[in-house]
Amino acid sequence: MGPVHRLAAVALAVGSGLDMADSRTIRTDNLATILPSVPLLSSAGAGWKGITLEQFRCPPFETPEYCYPDHKIAIHTRISEDLRVKRRLNGRVQVKQVVAEQVVVVPAGVTHQVQWDQSSEFLILTLKPDVLGQVAYEAIAPDQVDLVPSFPRVDALVQQLGFALRSELEMNGGRDHQYVESLVNCLAVHLLRNYAAVPPRFPAAGPLSPSPILPFNVGFPVRAI
Numbered sequence: 001m002g003p004v005h006r007l008a009a010v011a012l013a014v015g016s017g018l019d020m021a022d023s024r025t026i027r028t029d030n031l032a033t034i035l036p037s038v039p040l041l042s043s044a045g046a047g048w049k050g051i052t053l054e055q056f057r058c059p060p061f062e063t064p065e066y067c068y069p070d071h072k073i074a075i076h077t078r079i080s081e082d083l084r085v086k087r088r089l090n091g092r093v094q095v096k097q098v099v100a101e102q103v104v105v106v107p108a109g110v111t112h113q114v115q116w117d118q119s120s121e122f123l124i125l126t127l128k129p130d131v132l133g134q135v136a137y138e139a140i141a142p143d144q145v146d147l148v149p150s151f152p153r154v155d156a157l158v159q160q161l162g163f164a165l166r167s168e169l170e171m172n173g174g175r176d177h178q179y180v181e182s183l184v185n186c187l188a189v190h191l192l193r194n195y196a197a198v199p200p201r202f203p204a205a206g207p208l209s210p211s212p213i214l215p216f217n218v219g220f221p222v223r224a225i
Helices: 129-135 156-172 177-195
Strands: 051-058 071-079 084-089 092-097 102-106 111-116 120-127 150-154
Touching: 051 156, 051 177, 071 156, 084 102, 084 150, 092 150, 102 156, 120 129, 120 156, 120 177, 129 177, 156 177
Parallel strands: none
Antiparallel strands: 051 120, 071 102, 071 120, 084 092, 084 111, 102 150
16 A cells, blocks of 8 residues: 555554655646546536535545645545544645644645545645735735644634535535625625735725625625525
């Protein structure tokens, strides 16, 4: 069995309980080359602009180190209470027990490698860098819209936005593009305010375009009844 595909029993037999192998960085735009399972749910055919949602359920696994051209946000959804994850993010390594409320932000162009020792379910939001640039054009120069890599942390708003996008895809096939766009705008503003290397200064009138925005509730847009 190669270093990329290890079962938990093997991983737990060494050192800290997780043994991350050295590997060359893979530059890819397709998660299928990184993860061991195909997505349970995907927005790839829904016609969404600037964002893709995928839901995965994966066995214990170790990815190679990879680098992606878009921003990646991982949201843990269904995991064991004692799940341990070893992660190398932009050269830094962390071994930690994670919980379902945590999210991980992997900016475009940043190297990432991760290993987990039990079956895990998670959402992956893939966000085009242009989305952040369009939202922040009044507050930050386009060449300064950079996100800072973030190890797992609790971020209730990102989690809620991810779940709202998933619900729209499951219940409506992702066809309400105006609703999806409003969620993506909210996500982009939140990322810029909380994860940007250069925090933006949005004008008082707001950073979004004049296009209609749906009502907001608990931090994200909801459909009018």
